[in-house]
Amino acid sequence: MTERSGGPSRRPSRPERQHPPARRQGPRRPPEDDPARQAAWDTLKAIRERDAYANLVLPKLLRDRRINGRDAALATELAYGAARAKGLLDEIIAACSDRPLSEIDGPFLDAMRLGAYQLLRTRIPAHAAVASTVDLVRGAHGSGPAGFVNAVLRRVGEQDEQAWVKQLAPEDPVGYLAFANAHPKWIAQAFADALGDKGDELAAALTADDARPLVHLAARPGEVSNEELAAITGGDVAPYSPYGVHLEPGSGDPGDLEPVRERLAAVQDEGSQLCALALTTAPLDGRDERWLDLCAGPGGKAVLLAALARLQGATLDAVEKAPHRAELVRKATTGLEITVHVADGRDSGLPEGSFDRVLVDAPCTGLGALRRRPEARWRRKPDDVSDLTKLQRELLTAALKLVRPGGVVVYVTCSPHLRETIGVTSDIVRKGLAEAVDTRELFPGVPQLGDGPHVQLWPHRHGTDAMFCQVLRRI
Protein backbone atom coordinates (compact mmCIF):
# COMPACT_ATOMS: atom_id res chain seq x y z
CA MET A 1 0.00 0.00 0.00
CA THR A 2 2.93 2.28 -0.38
CA GLU A 3 2.73 2.63 -4.17
CA ARG A 4 1.20 5.85 -5.32
CA SER A 5 0.53 7.03 -8.79
CA GLY A 6 1.45 10.60 -7.96
CA GLY A 7 4.22 12.34 -6.07
CA PRO A 8 4.17 14.65 -3.10
CA SER A 9 2.57 17.39 -5.20
CA ARG A 10 -0.72 15.53 -4.86
CA ARG A 11 -0.62 15.91 -1.11
CA PRO A 12 -2.73 18.62 0.47
CA SER A 13 -0.85 21.40 2.18
CA ARG A 14 0.26 20.25 5.59
CA PRO A 15 -1.04 21.41 8.92
CA GLU A 16 1.10 23.60 11.10
CA ARG A 17 3.85 21.63 12.79
CA GLN A 18 2.84 20.99 16.38
CA HIS A 19 5.18 19.29 18.78
CA PRO A 20 3.57 17.24 21.51
CA PRO A 21 5.27 17.88 24.81
CA ALA A 22 7.32 15.11 26.40
CA ARG A 23 5.16 15.17 29.52
CA ARG A 24 1.43 15.09 29.95
CA GLN A 25 -0.20 18.45 30.43
CA GLY A 26 -3.64 19.66 31.35
CA PRO A 27 -6.44 17.96 33.24
CA ARG A 28 -6.91 14.19 32.94
CA ARG A 29 -10.45 13.22 32.00
CA PRO A 30 -11.66 9.87 33.23
CA PRO A 31 -12.82 7.38 30.59
CA GLU A 32 -16.43 7.72 31.83
CA ASP A 33 -16.57 10.94 29.79
CA ASP A 34 -16.76 8.94 26.61
CA PRO A 35 -16.64 5.26 27.51
CA ALA A 36 -17.27 4.04 23.94
CA ARG A 37 -14.38 5.92 22.33
CA GLN A 38 -12.11 5.29 25.30
CA ALA A 39 -12.76 1.53 24.94
CA ALA A 40 -12.13 1.68 21.18
CA TRP A 41 -8.92 3.66 21.73
CA ASP A 42 -7.71 1.18 24.38
CA THR A 43 -8.46 -1.71 22.02
CA LEU A 44 -6.36 -0.15 19.24
CA LYS A 45 -3.55 0.31 21.75
CA ALA A 46 -3.71 -3.36 22.81
CA ILE A 47 -3.59 -4.46 19.15
CA ARG A 48 -0.55 -2.26 18.47
CA GLU A 49 1.39 -2.84 21.66
CA ARG A 50 0.85 -6.52 22.38
CA ASP A 51 -0.43 -8.04 19.18
CA ALA A 52 -3.80 -8.54 20.86
CA TYR A 53 -6.90 -9.75 19.03
CA ALA A 54 -9.63 -7.11 18.88
CA ASN A 55 -12.41 -9.64 19.28
CA LEU A 56 -10.89 -10.94 22.51
CA VAL A 57 -9.83 -7.59 24.00
CA LEU A 58 -12.92 -5.51 23.33
CA PRO A 59 -15.64 -7.84 24.71
CA LYS A 60 -13.64 -8.21 27.95
CA LEU A 61 -13.13 -4.48 28.18
CA LEU A 62 -16.85 -3.85 27.67
CA ARG A 63 -17.68 -6.41 30.34
CA ASP A 64 -15.12 -5.10 32.87
CA ARG A 65 -16.24 -1.48 32.40
CA ARG A 66 -19.92 -2.42 32.27
CA ILE A 67 -20.33 -0.69 28.94
CA ASN A 68 -23.47 -1.83 27.15
CA GLY A 69 -26.28 -0.81 24.83
CA ARG A 70 -25.49 2.01 22.41
CA ASP A 71 -22.08 2.71 23.93
CA ALA A 72 -21.04 -0.91 23.42
CA ALA A 73 -22.32 -0.86 19.84
CA LEU A 74 -20.39 2.35 19.13
CA ALA A 75 -17.19 1.03 20.75
CA THR A 76 -17.44 -2.14 18.66
CA GLU A 77 -18.06 -0.27 15.42
CA LEU A 78 -15.15 2.10 16.03
CA ALA A 79 -12.61 -0.40 17.34
CA TYR A 80 -13.27 -3.10 14.73
CA GLY A 81 -13.73 -0.60 11.93
CA ALA A 82 -10.52 1.32 12.65
CA ALA A 83 -8.55 -1.92 13.07
CA ARG A 84 -9.89 -3.27 9.79
CA ALA A 85 -9.19 -0.07 7.84
CA LYS A 86 -5.80 0.63 9.47
CA GLY A 87 -3.67 0.58 6.30
CA LEU A 88 -6.02 2.89 4.41
CA LEU A 89 -6.34 5.27 7.36
CA ASP A 90 -2.57 5.35 7.80
CA GLU A 91 -2.01 6.34 4.19
CA ILE A 92 -4.48 9.20 4.58
CA ILE A 93 -3.06 10.27 7.95
CA ALA A 94 0.45 10.23 6.44
CA ALA A 95 -0.74 12.56 3.70
CA CYS A 96 -2.09 14.95 6.34
CA SER A 97 0.78 14.94 8.81
CA ASP A 98 4.03 16.85 8.76
CA ARG A 99 5.76 13.91 10.36
CA PRO A 100 6.24 10.36 9.07
CA LEU A 101 3.97 7.87 10.85
CA SER A 102 7.03 6.15 12.35
CA GLU A 103 7.74 9.34 14.31
CA ILE A 104 4.24 9.73 15.73
CA ASP A 105 3.78 8.27 19.22
CA GLY A 106 1.59 5.17 19.18
CA PRO A 107 -1.29 6.52 21.29
CA PHE A 108 -1.61 9.63 19.13
CA LEU A 109 -1.53 7.57 15.95
CA ASP A 110 -4.24 5.29 17.39
CA ALA A 111 -6.32 8.38 18.19
CA MET A 112 -5.86 9.66 14.65
CA ARG A 113 -6.99 6.30 13.28
CA LEU A 114 -10.03 6.43 15.53
CA GLY A 115 -10.85 9.97 14.44
CA ALA A 116 -10.14 9.35 10.76
CA TYR A 117 -12.36 6.26 10.80
CA GLN A 118 -15.24 8.31 12.24
CA LEU A 119 -14.72 11.07 9.70
CA LEU A 120 -14.46 8.82 6.66
CA ARG A 121 -16.51 5.73 7.40
CA THR A 122 -19.32 6.69 9.80
CA ARG A 123 -22.18 9.16 9.85
CA ILE A 124 -20.86 10.85 12.97
CA PRO A 125 -20.79 14.61 12.21
CA ALA A 126 -17.26 15.80 11.44
CA HIS A 127 -17.08 18.27 14.32
CA ALA A 128 -18.12 15.58 16.80
CA ALA A 129 -15.68 13.06 15.36
CA VAL A 130 -12.78 15.48 15.71
CA ALA A 131 -13.75 17.07 19.02
CA SER A 132 -14.46 13.77 20.79
CA THR A 133 -11.16 12.27 19.64
CA VAL A 134 -9.19 15.38 20.55
CA ASP A 135 -10.86 15.39 23.98
CA LEU A 136 -9.65 11.85 24.61
CA VAL A 137 -6.09 12.83 23.78
CA ARG A 138 -6.25 16.03 25.81
CA GLY A 139 -7.62 14.12 28.79
CA ALA A 140 -4.85 11.57 28.74
CA HIS A 141 -1.86 13.47 27.37
CA GLY A 142 -2.50 17.21 27.59
CA SER A 143 -3.14 20.00 25.13
CA GLY A 144 0.05 19.80 23.01
CA PRO A 145 -0.64 16.33 21.56
CA ALA A 146 -4.34 17.21 21.39
CA GLY A 147 -3.47 20.15 19.12
CA PHE A 148 -1.39 17.93 16.88
CA VAL A 149 -4.16 15.32 16.56
CA ASN A 150 -6.71 18.09 15.97
CA ALA A 151 -4.65 19.59 13.12
CA VAL A 152 -4.22 16.25 11.36
CA LEU A 153 -7.87 15.27 11.74
CA ARG A 154 -9.08 18.59 10.39
CA ARG A 155 -7.00 17.96 7.31
CA VAL A 156 -8.35 14.39 7.01
CA GLY A 157 -11.89 15.76 7.20
CA GLU A 158 -11.39 18.13 4.29
CA GLN A 159 -12.56 15.49 1.85
CA ASP A 160 -14.44 12.20 1.96
CA GLU A 161 -13.06 8.69 1.60
CA GLN A 162 -13.74 8.48 -2.12
CA ALA A 163 -11.81 11.67 -2.77
CA TRP A 164 -8.88 10.41 -0.70
CA VAL A 165 -8.90 7.13 -2.62
CA LYS A 166 -8.92 9.02 -5.89
CA GLN A 167 -5.99 11.11 -4.73
CA LEU A 168 -3.81 8.46 -3.10
CA ALA A 169 -4.60 5.02 -4.57
CA PRO A 170 -2.17 3.37 -6.99
CA GLU A 171 -3.34 3.14 -10.60
CA ASP A 172 -2.89 -0.58 -11.25
CA PRO A 173 -6.25 -2.38 -10.90
CA VAL A 174 -5.36 -4.71 -8.02
CA GLY A 175 -3.46 -2.01 -6.12
CA TYR A 176 -6.37 0.38 -6.58
CA LEU A 177 -8.99 -2.07 -5.33
CA ALA A 178 -6.75 -3.11 -2.43
CA PHE A 179 -6.39 0.53 -1.37
CA ALA A 180 -10.05 1.39 -1.85
CA ASN A 181 -11.16 -1.62 0.21
CA ALA A 182 -8.48 -1.32 2.89
CA HIS A 183 -6.61 -4.55 2.12
CA PRO A 184 -2.86 -5.10 1.74
CA LYS A 185 -2.07 -5.49 -1.93
CA TRP A 186 -0.61 -9.01 -1.60
CA ILE A 187 -3.90 -10.23 -0.13
CA ALA A 188 -5.95 -8.57 -2.88
CA GLN A 189 -3.59 -10.22 -5.38
CA ALA A 190 -4.16 -13.63 -3.74
CA PHE A 191 -7.94 -13.11 -4.04
CA ALA A 192 -7.54 -12.01 -7.68
CA ASP A 193 -5.51 -15.15 -8.46
CA ALA A 194 -8.08 -17.44 -6.84
CA LEU A 195 -11.02 -15.70 -8.53
CA GLY A 196 -9.26 -15.35 -11.89
CA ASP A 197 -10.50 -11.75 -11.93
CA LYS A 198 -9.15 -8.32 -11.11
CA GLY A 199 -12.21 -6.30 -12.00
CA ASP A 200 -15.78 -6.33 -10.74
CA GLU A 201 -15.64 -9.68 -9.00
CA LEU A 202 -12.45 -8.82 -7.12
CA ALA A 203 -14.08 -5.54 -6.10
CA ALA A 204 -17.14 -7.44 -4.81
CA ALA A 205 -14.94 -9.93 -2.92
CA LEU A 206 -12.91 -7.20 -1.22
CA THR A 207 -16.00 -5.16 -0.39
CA ALA A 208 -17.69 -8.18 1.21
CA ASP A 209 -14.47 -8.96 3.06
CA ASP A 210 -14.39 -5.42 4.42
CA ALA A 211 -17.95 -5.54 5.78
CA ARG A 212 -18.93 -6.66 9.24
CA PRO A 213 -20.19 -10.25 8.89
CA LEU A 214 -23.33 -11.84 10.29
CA VAL A 215 -22.84 -14.13 13.27
CA HIS A 216 -23.26 -17.78 12.23
CA LEU A 217 -24.38 -20.44 14.69
CA ALA A 218 -24.36 -24.22 14.25
CA ALA A 219 -27.08 -26.20 16.03
CA ARG A 220 -25.71 -29.35 17.64
CA PRO A 221 -27.09 -32.28 15.60
CA GLY A 222 -29.43 -34.48 17.61
CA GLU A 223 -30.03 -31.76 20.23
CA VAL A 224 -31.87 -28.93 18.48
CA SER A 225 -32.92 -28.16 14.90
CA ASN A 226 -31.79 -25.02 13.14
CA GLU A 227 -35.45 -23.88 12.96
CA GLU A 228 -35.71 -24.18 16.74
CA LEU A 229 -32.38 -22.42 17.22
CA ALA A 230 -33.47 -19.59 14.91
CA ALA A 231 -36.71 -19.20 16.90
CA ILE A 232 -34.86 -19.12 20.24
CA THR A 233 -32.21 -16.62 19.12
CA GLY A 234 -34.33 -14.46 16.82
CA GLY A 235 -32.07 -15.36 13.90
CA ASP A 236 -32.70 -16.74 10.41
CA VAL A 237 -32.26 -20.29 9.18
CA ALA A 238 -29.04 -20.36 7.14
CA PRO A 239 -29.38 -20.90 3.37
CA TYR A 240 -27.07 -23.92 2.95
CA SER A 241 -26.08 -25.68 6.16
CA PRO A 242 -28.86 -27.87 7.64
CA TYR A 243 -27.53 -26.88 11.08
CA GLY A 244 -26.89 -23.18 10.44
CA VAL A 245 -28.51 -20.01 11.79
CA HIS A 246 -27.57 -16.42 10.90
CA LEU A 247 -27.79 -13.58 13.41
CA GLU A 248 -27.35 -9.83 12.96
CA PRO A 249 -24.13 -8.78 14.67
CA GLY A 250 -25.06 -7.13 17.96
CA SER A 251 -22.90 -5.48 20.51
CA GLY A 252 -22.87 -8.50 22.81
CA ASP A 253 -20.72 -11.59 22.81
CA PRO A 254 -22.55 -14.42 20.95
CA GLY A 255 -20.86 -16.77 23.41
CA ASP A 256 -23.28 -15.36 26.01
CA LEU A 257 -26.38 -16.61 24.13
CA GLU A 258 -28.23 -19.17 26.19
CA PRO A 259 -28.19 -22.01 23.60
CA VAL A 260 -24.44 -21.49 23.19
CA ARG A 261 -23.84 -21.52 26.95
CA GLU A 262 -25.94 -24.68 27.21
CA ARG A 263 -23.97 -26.34 24.37
CA LEU A 264 -27.02 -26.71 22.13
CA ALA A 265 -25.23 -24.58 19.57
CA ALA A 266 -21.85 -23.07 18.81
CA VAL A 267 -20.58 -20.01 16.96
CA GLN A 268 -19.28 -21.34 13.63
CA ASP A 269 -19.12 -19.92 10.12
CA GLU A 270 -21.57 -21.63 7.77
CA GLY A 271 -18.73 -22.45 5.36
CA SER A 272 -16.91 -24.30 8.13
CA GLN A 273 -20.08 -26.25 8.85
CA LEU A 274 -20.38 -27.26 5.19
CA CYS A 275 -16.75 -28.42 5.05
CA ALA A 276 -17.17 -30.54 8.20
CA LEU A 277 -20.38 -32.03 6.75
CA ALA A 278 -18.56 -32.93 3.51
CA LEU A 279 -16.40 -35.30 5.57
CA THR A 280 -19.49 -37.15 6.75
CA THR A 281 -21.34 -37.26 3.40
CA ALA A 282 -18.50 -38.12 1.00
CA PRO A 283 -19.44 -41.47 -0.65
CA LEU A 284 -17.59 -44.42 0.85
CA ASP A 285 -17.58 -48.12 -0.01
CA GLY A 286 -17.33 -50.57 2.86
CA ARG A 287 -16.55 -49.91 6.51
CA ASP A 288 -17.53 -46.49 7.93
CA GLU A 289 -16.76 -46.65 11.63
CA ARG A 290 -13.70 -44.59 12.50
CA TRP A 291 -13.38 -40.87 11.86
CA LEU A 292 -10.40 -38.64 12.63
CA ASP A 293 -10.01 -34.85 12.93
CA LEU A 294 -6.25 -34.36 12.48
CA CYS A 295 -5.98 -30.60 13.29
CA ALA A 296 -8.80 -30.24 15.75
CA GLY A 297 -8.19 -27.20 17.97
CA PRO A 298 -10.16 -25.29 19.12
CA GLY A 299 -12.82 -27.87 18.25
CA GLY A 300 -15.45 -26.15 16.12
CA LYS A 301 -15.63 -28.89 13.50
CA ALA A 302 -14.97 -31.61 16.08
CA VAL A 303 -18.25 -30.71 17.84
CA LEU A 304 -20.25 -31.14 14.65
CA LEU A 305 -18.38 -34.33 13.73
CA ALA A 306 -18.72 -35.90 17.19
CA ALA A 307 -22.46 -35.18 17.25
CA LEU A 308 -22.90 -36.69 13.76
CA ALA A 309 -20.65 -39.66 14.59
CA ARG A 310 -22.94 -40.43 17.53
CA LEU A 311 -26.00 -40.36 15.25
CA GLN A 312 -24.29 -42.49 12.58
CA GLY A 313 -22.69 -45.06 14.89
CA ALA A 314 -19.07 -44.01 14.25
CA THR A 315 -16.30 -42.99 16.65
CA LEU A 316 -14.27 -39.78 16.48
CA ASP A 317 -10.60 -39.27 17.36
CA ALA A 318 -9.06 -35.81 17.37
CA VAL A 319 -5.39 -34.81 17.15
CA GLU A 320 -4.11 -31.37 18.16
CA LYS A 321 -0.50 -30.36 18.59
CA ALA A 322 -0.94 -27.47 21.04
CA PRO A 323 -1.92 -28.78 24.50
CA HIS A 324 -4.03 -25.71 25.37
CA ARG A 325 -5.94 -26.04 22.11
CA ALA A 326 -6.45 -29.77 22.72
CA GLU A 327 -8.00 -28.74 26.03
CA LEU A 328 -10.33 -26.40 24.13
CA VAL A 329 -11.40 -29.38 21.98
CA ARG A 330 -12.21 -31.35 25.13
CA LYS A 331 -14.24 -28.45 26.54
CA ALA A 332 -16.07 -27.76 23.28
CA THR A 333 -17.09 -31.42 22.94
CA THR A 334 -18.30 -31.84 26.52
CA GLY A 335 -21.14 -34.36 26.53
CA LEU A 336 -20.00 -36.01 23.29
CA GLU A 337 -17.84 -39.11 22.68
CA ILE A 338 -14.39 -38.21 21.42
CA THR A 339 -10.79 -39.29 22.06
CA VAL A 340 -8.44 -36.30 22.01
CA HIS A 341 -4.72 -36.92 21.38
CA VAL A 342 -2.11 -34.21 22.01
CA ALA A 343 0.29 -34.99 19.18
CA ASP A 344 1.85 -33.73 15.98
CA GLY A 345 -0.48 -34.79 13.18
CA ARG A 346 2.55 -35.58 11.01
CA ASP A 347 3.67 -38.23 13.46
CA SER A 348 0.67 -38.97 15.66
CA GLY A 349 1.51 -42.58 16.49
CA LEU A 350 -2.05 -43.62 15.50
CA PRO A 351 -2.19 -46.88 13.48
CA GLU A 352 -1.79 -46.44 9.70
CA GLY A 353 -4.77 -47.39 7.54
CA SER A 354 -7.10 -47.51 10.52
CA PHE A 355 -9.50 -44.64 9.76
CA ASP A 356 -12.33 -44.45 7.24
CA ARG A 357 -12.69 -40.65 7.12
CA VAL A 358 -10.01 -38.09 8.03
CA LEU A 359 -10.38 -34.31 8.16
CA VAL A 360 -7.31 -32.12 7.64
CA ASP A 361 -8.48 -28.64 8.62
CA ALA A 362 -4.99 -27.35 8.05
CA PRO A 363 -3.23 -24.50 9.83
CA CYS A 364 -3.28 -21.70 7.26
CA THR A 365 -2.94 -17.94 6.76
CA GLY A 366 -6.64 -17.46 7.51
CA LEU A 367 -6.98 -15.06 4.57
CA GLY A 368 -10.51 -16.38 4.05
CA ALA A 369 -11.71 -15.30 7.50
CA LEU A 370 -10.31 -11.78 7.65
CA ARG A 371 -13.73 -10.20 8.06
CA ARG A 372 -14.08 -11.97 11.42
CA ARG A 373 -10.64 -10.84 12.67
CA PRO A 374 -10.42 -7.09 12.25
CA GLU A 375 -6.65 -6.63 12.64
CA ALA A 376 -5.51 -9.86 10.95
CA ARG A 377 -5.06 -8.54 7.41
CA TRP A 378 -2.36 -6.09 8.54
CA ARG A 379 -0.56 -8.66 10.67
CA ARG A 380 -0.21 -11.49 8.16
CA LYS A 381 2.84 -11.34 5.86
CA PRO A 382 3.42 -12.95 2.45
CA ASP A 383 6.32 -14.95 3.92
CA ASP A 384 3.85 -16.82 6.16
CA VAL A 385 2.60 -18.73 3.12
CA SER A 386 5.76 -20.74 2.42
CA ASP A 387 6.15 -22.11 5.98
CA LEU A 388 2.50 -23.06 6.07
CA THR A 389 2.36 -24.84 2.71
CA LYS A 390 5.21 -27.15 3.79
CA LEU A 391 3.29 -28.06 6.95
CA GLN A 392 0.03 -28.44 4.99
CA ARG A 393 1.63 -30.94 2.55
CA GLU A 394 3.12 -32.93 5.41
CA LEU A 395 -0.17 -33.09 7.30
CA LEU A 396 -2.10 -34.13 4.20
CA THR A 397 0.47 -36.84 3.40
CA ALA A 398 0.21 -38.13 6.99
CA ALA A 399 -3.61 -38.17 6.74
CA LEU A 400 -3.46 -40.27 3.60
CA LYS A 401 -1.40 -42.86 5.52
CA LEU A 402 -3.84 -42.89 8.43
CA VAL A 403 -6.87 -43.53 6.21
CA ARG A 404 -7.54 -47.00 4.78
CA PRO A 405 -7.35 -47.60 0.99
CA GLY A 406 -10.68 -46.38 -0.45
CA GLY A 407 -11.21 -44.10 2.56
CA VAL A 408 -11.65 -40.33 2.27
CA VAL A 409 -9.52 -37.42 3.39
CA VAL A 410 -11.05 -33.96 3.33
CA TYR A 411 -8.54 -31.12 3.01
CA VAL A 412 -9.84 -27.75 4.21
CA THR A 413 -8.33 -24.28 4.62
CA CYS A 414 -9.90 -20.99 5.64
CA SER A 415 -7.78 -19.38 2.95
CA PRO A 416 -8.33 -19.05 -0.80
CA HIS A 417 -4.59 -18.53 -1.45
CA LEU A 418 -3.82 -20.86 -4.39
CA ARG A 419 -0.55 -22.07 -2.88
CA GLU A 420 -2.40 -23.23 0.24
CA THR A 421 -5.31 -24.75 -1.65
CA ILE A 422 -4.95 -26.25 -5.12
CA GLY A 423 -1.15 -26.03 -4.88
CA VAL A 424 -1.23 -28.56 -2.02
CA THR A 425 -3.97 -30.90 -3.22
CA SER A 426 -2.95 -31.12 -6.88
CA ASP A 427 0.58 -32.04 -5.86
CA ILE A 428 -0.74 -34.98 -3.81
CA VAL A 429 -2.94 -36.13 -6.71
CA ARG A 430 -0.04 -35.77 -9.17
CA LYS A 431 2.12 -37.97 -6.96
CA GLY A 432 -0.55 -40.69 -7.22
CA LEU A 433 -1.28 -40.75 -3.48
CA ALA A 434 -5.00 -40.03 -3.91
CA GLU A 435 -7.71 -39.22 -6.43
CA ALA A 436 -9.73 -36.03 -6.33
CA VAL A 437 -13.47 -36.47 -5.68
CA ASP A 438 -15.88 -33.91 -7.17
CA THR A 439 -16.45 -32.00 -3.95
CA ARG A 440 -19.17 -29.75 -5.42
CA GLU A 441 -21.66 -32.64 -5.16
CA LEU A 442 -21.24 -32.57 -1.38
CA PHE A 443 -22.39 -28.94 -1.20
CA PRO A 444 -26.02 -29.38 -2.36
CA GLY A 445 -27.88 -26.20 -3.20
CA VAL A 446 -24.75 -24.04 -3.02
CA PRO A 447 -24.49 -21.99 -6.24
CA GLN A 448 -21.46 -20.68 -8.15
CA LEU A 449 -19.02 -23.45 -7.36
CA GLY A 450 -17.13 -23.22 -10.63
CA ASP A 451 -15.54 -26.13 -12.51
CA GLY A 452 -14.46 -28.21 -9.51
CA PRO A 453 -13.35 -30.70 -8.43
CA HIS A 454 -12.64 -28.52 -5.38
CA VAL A 455 -15.00 -26.08 -3.71
CA GLN A 456 -13.99 -22.50 -2.99
CA LEU A 457 -16.56 -20.54 -1.00
CA TRP A 458 -16.56 -16.71 -0.90
CA PRO A 459 -18.16 -14.05 1.31
CA HIS A 460 -19.51 -12.15 -1.72
CA ARG A 461 -20.98 -15.27 -3.37
CA HIS A 462 -22.08 -17.35 -0.41
CA GLY A 463 -22.02 -15.13 2.68
CA THR A 464 -19.51 -17.55 4.22
CA ASP A 465 -15.82 -17.22 4.96
CA ALA A 466 -13.63 -18.02 1.94
CA MET A 467 -13.25 -21.71 2.82
CA PHE A 468 -11.54 -24.17 0.48
CA CYS A 469 -12.51 -27.86 0.50
CA GLN A 470 -11.20 -30.78 -1.55
CA VAL A 471 -12.27 -34.37 -0.90
CA LEU A 472 -9.60 -36.96 -1.77
CA ARG A 473 -9.91 -40.74 -1.92
CA ARG A 474 -6.91 -42.83 -0.93
CA ILE A 475 -5.79 -45.07 -3.78
Ligand SMILES: C[S@@+](CC[C@H](N)C(=O)[O-])C[C@H]1O[C@@H](n2cnc3c(N)ncnc32)[C@H](O)[C@@H]1O
Ligand atom coordinates in the same frame (compact mmCIF):
# COMPACT_ATOMS: atom_id res chain seq x y z
C1 LIG B 1 -7.36 -24.21 11.24
S1 LIG B 1 -7.09 -24.73 12.84
C2 LIG B 1 -8.27 -26.01 13.02
C3 LIG B 1 -9.63 -25.48 13.37
C4 LIG B 1 -10.55 -26.56 13.91
N1 LIG B 1 -10.64 -27.71 13.02
C5 LIG B 1 -11.92 -26.03 14.20
O1 LIG B 1 -12.83 -26.19 13.37
O2 LIG B 1 -12.11 -25.43 15.28
C6 LIG B 1 -5.60 -25.65 12.73
C7 LIG B 1 -5.17 -26.30 14.03
O3 LIG B 1 -4.07 -27.15 13.72
C8 LIG B 1 -3.18 -27.13 14.83
N2 LIG B 1 -1.87 -27.62 14.36
C9 LIG B 1 -0.84 -26.91 13.86
N3 LIG B 1 0.18 -27.73 13.53
C10 LIG B 1 -0.23 -28.99 13.81
C11 LIG B 1 0.36 -30.26 13.69
N4 LIG B 1 1.59 -30.40 13.21
N5 LIG B 1 -0.35 -31.33 14.08
C12 LIG B 1 -1.62 -31.18 14.57
N6 LIG B 1 -2.21 -30.02 14.74
C13 LIG B 1 -1.54 -28.93 14.34
C14 LIG B 1 -3.20 -25.71 15.28
O4 LIG B 1 -2.77 -25.62 16.64
C15 LIG B 1 -4.67 -25.36 15.11
O5 LIG B 1 -5.38 -25.60 16.30
